[in-house]
Amino acid sequence: MQTQEQVVPIRTPESSFDDEVVTVIAKDGSTGPADPKLPVEQVVDFYEAMVRTRTIDVQLERLQRQGRIGFHIGSLGEEACILGSAAAMRPQDWIFPCYREFGALLYRGMPLQTYVDNMYGNADDPVKGRQMPDHYTGRAFRFGSVSSPIGTQMTQAVGFAWAAQKKGTDEVTSVYFGEGATSSAEFHTGMNFAGVMKAPVVFLCRNNRWAISVPSEKQTASKTFADKGVAYGVPAVRVDGNDVLATYKVVRECVERAARGEGPALVEMLTYRVGGHSTSDDPRAYRVQDEVEQWRRTDPVVRLRRHLETLGAWDDAREEELTKGTEAELKACIAAAEAKPKPALGTIFDGVFAERPWHLEEQAAELLNGPRAKDHH
Numbered sequence: 001m002q003t004q005e006q007v008v009p010i011r012t013p014e015s016s017f018d019d020e021v022v023t024v025i026a027k028d029g030s031t032g033p034a035d036p037k038l039p040v041e042q043v044v045d046f047y048e049a050m051v052r053t054r055t056i057d058v059q060l061e062r063l064q065r066q067g068r069i070g071f072h073i074g075s076l077g078e079e080a081c082i083l084g085s086a087a088a089m090r091p092q093d094w095i096f097p098c099y100r101e102f103g104a105l106l107y108r109g110m111p112l113q114t115y116v117d118n119m120y121g122n123a124d125d126p127v128k129g130r131q132m133p134d135h136y137t138g139r140a141f142r143f144g145s146v147s148s149p150i151g152t153q154m155t156q157a158v159g160f161a162w163a164a165q166k167k168g169t170d171e172v173t174s175v176y177f178g179e180g181a182t183s184s185a186e187f188h189t190g191m192n193f194a195g196v197m198k199a200p201v202v203f204l205c206r207n208n209r210w211a212i213s214v215p216s217e218k219q220t221a222s223k224t225f226a227d228k229g230v231a232y233g234v235p236a237v238r239v240d241g242n243d244v245l246a247t248y249k250v251v252r253e254c255v256e257r258a259a260r261g262e263g264p265a266l267v268e269m270l271t272y273r274v275g276g277h278s279t280s281d282d283p284r285a286y287r288v289q290d291e292v293e294q295w296r297r298t299d300p301v302v303r304l305r306r307h308l309e310t311l312g313a314w315d316d317a318r319e320e321e322l323t324k325g326t327e328a329e330l331k332a333c334i335a336a337a338e339a340k341p342k343p344a345l346g347t348i349f350d351g352v353f354a355e356r357p358w359h360l361e362e363q364a365a366e367l368l369n370g371p372r373a374k375d376h377h
């Protein structure tokens with residue numbers, strides 16, 4: 001408020017968000033007024049997807065430590081916000097991932113074998129072994145491509161959503177990114193463009209507290225990441241990202257808004273990166289273990305399980321069947337992936353041009369008749 005003495009009306013950035021976080025599941029497993037009241041089978045489905053994601057994560061880290069895959073970037077502790085938001089997307093909608101969202105891709109229907117083939121970069125890898133492990137894509141599942149440079153997926157998703165708007169289709173696009181990516185130029189460009197054009201896009205910010213070794217409080221002078229929406233005229237909301245039902249509820253509302261032509265939204269999902277940034281990182285070098293233990297107490301999987309137990313919809317036997325079943329399925333996929341050949345040498349020329357230009361034809365002929373074609377590559 002401007003007072004009599006204040007001639008220059010400088011406003012301090014007071015946040016309207018810092019004490020507003022949407023939550024559904026309480027500590028004791030009961031639910032509050034924002035409960036989306038989904039059929040119990042659907043909640044069980046969420047839980048199964050979260051446990052499956054975690055089980056795969058743990059096994060893939062082991063596989064990397066054994067030297068059988070080169071890299072893994074996981075979602076330990078972030079399963080609720082990833083699965084809850086992915087489940088809130090309707091079948092016709094598109095998802096543009098960051099790099100922690102393999103659980104969302106599997107939830108959308110990509111076979112586990114295809115994902116594991118990507119981890120090995122073998123002949124059945126959708127990206128033909130041209131990228132690092134965990135750089136998947138799934139067009140058939142309306143799932144864009146992982147791109148490692150921070151923030152690039154935001155402008156891509158906004159352009160994609162704008163195209164859908166121009167074509168008059170009923171498709172909403174969501175885009176995942178970490179809170180660190182809100183410092184990127186692409187966040188500005190994407191938010192600004194989406195706000196002005198009312199593009200049907202939902203910005204999903206996983207605030208997992210760390211951008212590799214940079215804590216979230218050093219990432220911005222804004223009080224919250226949701227505050228950043230205000231400057232762009234993009235409605236924003238904060239949600240407890242360790243609560244799958246709250247995340248589902250909030251994201252679904254944003255999707256429906258966007259589908260009605262009411263434009264973009266920014267969702268700040270509060271969660272925690274329990275693991276390292278990736279298998280190339282050792283977080284003990286920059287954060288205290290106590291902090292991790294504190295967040296473990298808000299574990300999204302434990303929380304949802306408690307809720308399912310209050311409904312009488314889950315027990316130890318089902319849990320064991322699920323984890324053992326996932327482990328066995330994964331083991332079989334790994335064995336199959338390890339037995340598959342590398343992509344054929346000539347495939348490096350595929351998938352770029354609809355019609356291959358003459359100079360690439362020449363290069364392909366030279367390569368395929370040369371010594372590398374006969375030898376291991």
Ligand SMILES: Cc1ncc(C[n+]2csc(CCOP(=O)(O)OP(=O)(O)O)c2C)c(N)n1
Nearest residue numbers: 148149150177178179180181208210211212
């Ligand atoms: C343009 C660019 N700069 C730096 C990096 C290196 N890098 C990879 S991940 C990362 C941190 C990202 O943190 P955040 O956006 O919060 O996502 P999170 O990993 O926590 O999910 C950085 C700096 C990069 N990939 N691209």
